[in-house]
Amino acid sequence: MTISAVLPEREQQRLADRYKAVREQTVGLCAPLEVEDYVVSTMPDVSPTKWHLAHTSWFFETFVLADFDRDYVSPNPRYAFLFNSYYVQAGERHCRAQRGLVTRPSVSEVLAYRRHVDDAMQRLCDRIAGDAEHPAWGVIELGINHEQQHQELLLTDIKHVFWMNPLRPAYRSPLPGSRPVGDVDWLAFGAGVRQIGHKTESFAFDNEGPSHRVFTEAFRVASRLVTNGEYLAFMEDGGYRRPELWLSNGWATVREHGWTAPIYWEKADGAWSEFTLAGNGALDLASPVCHVSYYEADAYARWAGARLPTEAEWETAAADQPVCGTFVESHRFHPAGARGTGHGGMGHGIAAPSPIPHAPCPNGDGHGQWYGDAWQWTQSAYVAYPDFQPSAGAVGEYNGKWMCDQWVLRGASCATPQSHARLTYRNFFPSDARWQFTGIRLASGA
Amino acid sequence: MTISAVLPEREQQRLADRYKAVREQTVGLCAPLEVEDYVVSTMPDVSPTKWHLAHTSWFFETFVLADFDRDYVSPNPRYAFLFNSYYVQAGERHCRAQRGLVTRPSVSEVLAYRRHVDDAMQRLCDRIAGDAEHPAWGVIELGINHEQQHQELLLTDIKHVFWMNPLRPAYRSPLPGSRPVGDVDWLAFGAGVRQIGHKTESFAFDNEGPSHRVFTEAFRVASRLVTNGEYLAFMEDGGYRRPELWLSNGWATVREHGWTAPIYWEKADGAWSEFTLAGNGALDLASPVCHVSYYEADAYARWAGARLPTEAEWETAAADQPVCGTFVESHRFHPAGARGTGHGGMGHGIAAPSPIPHAPCPNGDGHGQWYGDAWQWTQSAYVAYPDFQPSAGAVGEYNGKWMCDQWVLRGASCATPQSHARLTYRNFFPSDARWQFTGIRLASGA
Amino acid sequence: MTISAVLPEREQQRLADRYKAVREQTVGLCAPLEVEDYVVSTMPDVSPTKWHLAHTSWFFETFVLADFDRDYVSPNPRYAFLFNSYYVQAGERHCRAQRGLVTRPSVSEVLAYRRHVDDAMQRLCDRIAGDAEHPAWGVIELGINHEQQHQELLLTDIKHVFWMNPLRPAYRSPLPGSRPVGDVDWLAFGAGVRQIGHKTESFAFDNEGPSHRVFTEAFRVASRLVTNGEYLAFMEDGGYRRPELWLSNGWATVREHGWTAPIYWEKADGAWSEFTLAGNGALDLASPVCHVSYYEADAYARWAGARLPTEAEWETAAADQPVCGTFVESHRFHPAGARGTGHGGMGHGIAAPSPIPHAPCPNGDGHGQWYGDAWQWTQSAYVAYPDFQPSAGAVGEYNGKWMCDQWVLRGASCATPQSHARLTYRNFFPSDARWQFTGIRLASGA
């Protein structure tokens, strides 16, 4: 994380404003919830909404206020224990498995905690305004990006909570269906040395750098994501019953858990439905397939006679406009107002109660899209870039210590805040994760 | 369960009134809770408060209204799935392990469900008033007793929920400490054939009968329960470190879970505290030891050179007034107003927000007490009495199908509704259960 | 255990002879085995044959030689660690779960260990001959009985080892089939006080006493065990698919493990076979059903409109010859030579390579039999008799510390050494145990 850069005055104000806006957006995402919904964790990966609200505040308290505001007093010293996620260097912490068992502090107490932190942060920003080299600015920017990650997780997790409830409550009202998509174009790239990774002055997580050179043999990448309809053809061709299509661990997982479809799909009376944040609805065949694990993405690719891209290929294709000029817009998200108007988009996202810059949908101009629908599995294991150096101190635990048994995902999903998406972003999840908004883009050799 | 007796008219009105009072008491017990507290389950044995409120209503809906009110319509047909506990013959049911993951229906919806059921029950009682032989009366009485069991469970469970929270919230304000207790008297009984089990016309669960004869060799029973102070002496004598004192399974449990004290005890800075519904407080040495498993009760008894009583011995001693005349009052609970005035009582119970007939305390006249503080482990395995016949239909699953790998507990605890306690009552829990209000009375041969 | 009685000189010699005979029988039971068969443990309950051979020797080494032969030196001091089963007071011991992982000492080393112990025991017996009060005699008798228990376990365990092998090897050649059995007689007993438990001077385990009085209401007991054919009728009536027939834990077990028949039964091409020590063979409908758990015995009894006997009823019926005169012979086993000639006997037992007094079979005179085919589940939980006192020291762990979550089984099985069976014998296993030779005798109220 580039958390110590000099920050021009104009940027300081922008950052203070952005802090306020992002913090409000997080609370705004909770508008459709009942108090009861904030409390539970339906599986080890899922954190309670209440915990997300508190943990993101703890982050500012611990890494900003504790260091830069000596008058700051926490409303409850036990919060540091309850809301530390995994920062070993930041002290003892509550067992993750028990997050969903803690009914107090109540939701209203957590919201008061947020306001307490926000007030202190406002005072700090006022105090250091004009000090372009103040070290707090970098950590504030990190905290904002951290909060945006939890905005996505909050939606991902509440979707699972609602899904686990036999009453199948809905978080929002349905979106319009998507328009049919055309055939995939295969975008071709020659062999060569490329530069990948983050290199500008703007914010990025530490794991996105250093920028460095890689060699890629010639390759091709699909112009759009695999659709529900295409994935259904794989299923109907026995995809979940043919071991030769699967990694060994993948096949064992399919057998152990009885997987026969993506996580939120159900078949009743011969018809497939998909659970989204709008509740159960008919499966939209033109929408990108979502909530598939790496195992499923890999098996699908094998069935389709293709493979998943490496992250170098993905970044090359996403960045190389001369070759794939049609997605010249693809790195910029459309405003929320455009939501739901596109083709081949996904209904997984949110119709937020207040206009927040979420990006559930593709552009509406007939072009392909590159990201903003579903995170895209790559066949690159999540390891360090050459000469990677984690940030100093506890925030160095943010990314580096997870570099093991996970895959890189690129792009962004319909639940990612638009301003949080980035060409060099490296998301990561293990092979069997399905509760995230994860989809499939195919690649192949030349 | 004697659920088909003829019911005199005066008793009919009394039962309808009692229905109303008990239902209100259940809701009254929730007054100190926040909405968030109703939702979670902190271990497999613990059900959410919200579930207790709904399940007891489902019981009346399923076993009374569905059979005797053909106009009754459930507010949500999925509730039958969500709130059936274990009655296989009453249809499919939600997985117990997931009770704490279901945020909807909300607390207010569950309370509306209760009112919906109560209204229908009121109409039914009005309609069948005067029909002494109507089969509903028996099931209503069963449902009232069932609800009272869940009142105790609700308290037991919320205590565990609060205990699992590092903030250690309190359910009520503290009670006065107890007065010192005197030495144990050993009440002696000769060998002989006794009649035990339920035989009157009044209500009892099916497992309390049939009344039958047993032979007991001569025995002695302690006049009061083991105190915290006495139990502490066992601990300080290495009780938890000496395998020869324990059953083999008990020793394995001690090792596996690292038990060194009853569940709610903690040692800090050299002093023992005990968590009660009033939060953490200094250990009250004169109070009966509570929240011990069968394993601990059995090991303590062996250490003390005694044993636990059989249930026949227990019932004989409790009933045999010529021999143990000092506790002539012991089967009748004192009104709630007398709570906390006694000696050797326990602070585990509740200072209920409304005056309900709970029985947390002993009498105040210097005599012993027999029950009302803690359930008393016996060394009788929970099996059927001779010629036991479970009730017909799904309610026959109430007791009979649990007759395996559990022990009988006798008496009643400070969390038991006073009107629910009974000489012949057979409670039952497995050897390692500690979250219930369970204590120790010693016995020995003559 | 009555391990300190005065022993007349004639009995001393008899005991020394018996030691020798029983020790040889144990080795004789291994004759059909390959070296590889001695090594493995196919589930937590099963010990390797090699371990049985060594553990029984360790028992004499630890409880006899270590105390009474100060010149005795163990061939390897680590054997005390490897071959202690569960005697906490006899020192640290090897983890039970790893018994099947230890390839050394080899079989031949274990046999040498046996001879080493036997030689020392022979010298000890010679030395103390004539000393009727020598305390060793009592422990020797205990050790002989302990060895006989392991003879049965050795057979029980090797049967499971062979069953787990897809090649299904056989331990012995097949026995002749059994003759058809007649209808069950129901033997009636009046209510009354009876004396049960061990009271003579002869050997018994400590848990068989003290002899004491019990009251039994009037009852009836079946004259013979339930047959395979009768059990098949239960299965064909949906026995394994009807939850109302099962204890709650039993039904959970049926579901979890997919039980549809007793453990060694298999259905292929529409026909049932049963695996015995002679390998797979057609199911013998007239033979007593065997290898059923308590759960299955209990469910069968409920289906049959009966119940299991209590142990007091069982012992009363077995002992009460005026009432059940037809089985006047039933407490005496027939010589091995008569094996296999009877009716309704079981093919589970052994045709031992040398003539040892095993009792696989019923008498051949048309009378009922009472025991010697299968251990008989009772509905009595395994708890202490009134005033039970375990033996002093480590041998006191033999029985007492297991009195929890197990059921008493009475009688003896076809794998029990004939001289080991006894009217007052209390065997015990948990509810789900099926690998033992366990069967069903029905009872009911009067």
Added chain:
Amino acid sequence: MTISAVLPEREQQRLADRYKAVREQTVGLCAPLEVEDYVVSTMPDVSPTKWHLAHTSWFFETFVLADFDRDYVSPNPRYAFLFNSYYVQAGERHCRAQRGLVTRPSVSEVLAYRRHVDDAMQRLCDRIAGDAEHPAWGVIELGINHEQQHQELLLTDIKHVFWMNPLRPAYRSPLPGSRPVGDVDWLAFGAGVRQIGHKTESFAFDNEGPSHRVFTEAFRVASRLVTNGEYLAFMEDGGYRRPELWLSNGWATVREHGWTAPIYWEKADGAWSEFTLAGNGALDLASPVCHVSYYEADAYARWAGARLPTEAEWETAAADQPVCGTFVESHRFHPAGARGTGHGGMGHGIAAPSPIPHAPCPNGDGHGQWYGDAWQWTQSAYVAYPDFQPSAGAVGEYNGKWMCDQWVLRGASCATPQSHARLTYRNFFPSDARWQFTGIRLASGA
């Protein structure tokens, strides 16, 4: 696997001879074992010796004889079920977890099975001699390499079996200790595009190709492996107690299993010992550290201010003689006769009962060594090379389906047959594997 190449006649004879030699070597490795040692599996990763002997024979039976010898008859058709490891396309197979429970076929039957297969293989080789294009040749070569892999596994597994035995038996007699090693040299390599992967006509597994280009930034690699002494310094500096040194999963593993040292190390009376195939012995400080997991290798590297090499860096360094000329000999193993004479070698290997080309040791000329002591963890996840194509049919399951959650290891260990080692070899194990002969070579940026 290049299993269909045309094979010159001289090579045909060489391959037939090699088949014979390798098959004999496998049996030769078992010479120090007792029959009991062949049977057990001490953890899920460990297969019984008996199984290795049988499975390698099954491989030839299934993939050579079944396809190319229509007269071949297996000695037991159930062997195909028992000895298929994981080839889903080759039919149903025995559960891996139960391999150690199967006592039959006996060791002598398995050896007879081997001879049966060898005889048939000899006849086949005679028959197809001269047919350079016969497809069997390629599969035979694959089978020989497969057998060599199992030679190493057999040793790895028997080491664990002996370690799990409290008696700690030894497989062989001790080797001489190693000479002190000097400081590490850091070999420097400039940035550039390199060609890696297998490209010659000689045998390689399918996962070693295709040969392709990679770009590596400038880097340095250590001239020798980390020693026991160096690793001990890490331990004494709190290596196992400092979470900041570990991957998150690694730290969790350390905590869960209580790791405080490599698997075979023990501390007694203040001194460290190491268990090798020669039994327990004093820790040899100059010997390369062995039996460390990826987690430990990674934590050590972080502690040492370095990192692990990528596999491209490793192969570049190993192959690039102008830069690292001192290990010009490093790809050729020394004859067994030279075993134990070198410096810094390891005592883990074997003094084989017959002279087989195992390579336990470094060269003796004062130069560095590159491989032959311990497999070397790289920080490259095990994924497919660009355009990787698994072999057709069931043998395609050999490597490709494992490309998930494992790391590439390069080099060879002291237990690897010398003729099996290769510059491009890609071994792979998961992060927590420690029972393999795995060590650490450090790398860093330029």
